[in-house]
Amino acid sequence: MNLKYVIKEGTAGFKRAKLAVTTSIFSLFIAVLLLGILGRISYNVYTQAMSLKEVVLEVFLFDMDERSTDEIRMQLEDEELVTSIEYISKDSASVVAAQDLGAGVDDLIELNFLPASFRVNVNTDSGAELVENLASRIQNIRGVDEVKYNKALVQALESNLSTFTLIGGGLGILILLAAVVLVYNTIRLTIHAKKDLIRAMKLVGATNGFIRSPFIVEGIVQGIIAGGLSVLCVFAIFEFFVPAYLPDIGIVAWPFGRWYFLVGAMVGLAVLMGWWGSRLASRKYIAETYISGS
Incomplete structure (x- = not known):
């Protein structure tokens, strides 16, 4: 496989379908940005809840x-x-x-x-039910008069964390699916614009993998661009905007205390969504293009 050809054709779509590619990158950017913000806030909410749940x-x-x-x-x-x-x-x-x-x-x-x-x-990772069982076992120890703890607070925190996790996870999945669909449609439009070329390549013996490669590269490049832009925005929001305009919120820590965990996850997720959307579209529509033209 000619790597130079694959890369050249994979980036050529940025010129042939500028509006579609721009829309796809923007959609990926918004999706990963929202997930990055949600991830950073969720981590801080979780750590605060765990400290209260002591x-x-x-x-x-x-x-x-x-x-x-x-x-x-x-x-x-x-x-x-x-x-x-x-x-x-x-x-x-x-x-x-x-x-x-x-x-x-x-x-x-x-x-x-x-x-x-x-x-x-x-x-602190123990659930309310496990803590209650522990308190019951201790209560039954000979010589123990009474066991007390803030049962209501533990149960309330666990319930609220479960609700927060469910809602956040649901929103994250919807955002991911929307972004993948847009990448999918962008690659589909690019394939449609090159349908005559794809038929010709099929007739001279080009394999499906060879034809699909440029489109997959295009999706990955879209993911890299969208991921990079979303990372820059997350840095700007939490390192400059929040301290300047929302000082009462305080420092919103990076997950696990290091910036590269979230940054790596955001870029990797953007690339994964770009690859997945382009792969689905290329597998489906390249075959259809050849069949409809045969």
């Missing part, structure tokens, strides 16, 4: 000796969802309560009526 179980104990307390600690440490454990003695609990309630409660420390407890930190 689950701490307050495990209150009956009066018991040190050995029994250590046995309960060992049972808590055996739980997979538990990330850390802090023991709060009766004396420490009274001091903390006195500090929280403010001045004039010195007698509270002397009364020493608050129970000892364990403060159990749970993995």
Whole structure:
């Protein structure tokens, strides 16, 4: 296969069908830009939700000796969802309560009526159902009086995150499909404009793969251009526009703390959509062009 010919013909469509190619690139650009913005915002929403979702179980104990307390600690440490454990003695609990309630409660420390407890930190990726099951198991441990945690907040956050993910995923799929359809139609128009040439190439023995190659290259080039433009816009929006005009929002972090993860995903997605749309169109309409002309 002549690589020079494939590249030349793959970029020739930019001159033959300027309006169609421009529309396709613009559509890909808008689609990838929206997905990039959605991805960056979604990541920050998720990380903020996870920080709020930090689950701490307050495990209150009956009066018991040190050995029994250590046995309960060992049972808590055996739980997979538990990330850390802090023991709060009766004396420490009274001091903390006195500090929280403010001045004039010195007698509270002397009364020493608050129970000892364990403060159990749970993995933030745990679902509400798993946390509830964990709390139930701990409640059944001998020597445990009561287990408390912010159950309503955990359930609300999980429900809202699920809804946000469902809506965001649905929008993303619709945007992707719209962009692929537009690339598909652009390549189809290009194939239609070159139908006589395609028939002639078929008659002299050119393979389908050889004929399709320039059109696939055209779709990939469209994806590269659209991906590059969308990346530049994402940089401009979050690095310049948001800090200048929406300072209250603060810093919108890059996913996983590095810019190249999102940039690579955006460019790769644009190229993938361009390749996919052009491949579908070329496979379908090159065969039809040959059949209709035979």
